[in-house]
Amino acid sequence: MPYIDNSDLPASVLASLPDHAQDIYRQAFNHAFDAHKDDPRQEEVSHRIAWAAVKRSYVKIGGHWVAR
Incomplete structure (x- = not known):
């Protein structure tokens, strides 16, 4: 189901x-x-695509996601 917020x-x-x-x-x-x-x-x-989209702009360093 789509997410409103x-x-x-x-x-x-x-x-x-x-x-x-x-x-x-x-x-x-x-x-x-x-x-x-x-x-x-x-x-x-849809979840796989969403994570791929995040990974184009963010990278996980240690336990935190930071902008590229």
């Missing part, structure tokens, strides 16, 4: 990503969710 994101995303990265994740997930509506793995694919 960042507070609706999974707890693991909220706990690990900074605010801007959460925005990227939410927007990428929602776009992918809509684009893959006929795929039986729609939610799984």
Whole structure:
């Protein structure tokens, strides 16, 4: 299901990503969710795409995500 607000994101995303990265994740997930509506793995694919979008702008150093 699409996420209306960042507070609706999974707890693991909220706990690990900074605010801007959460925005990227939410927007990428929602776009992918809509684009893959006929795929039986729609939610799984959307989460993978969202993480890939975050990784283009952020890198995990130690236990923290920081902007590239």
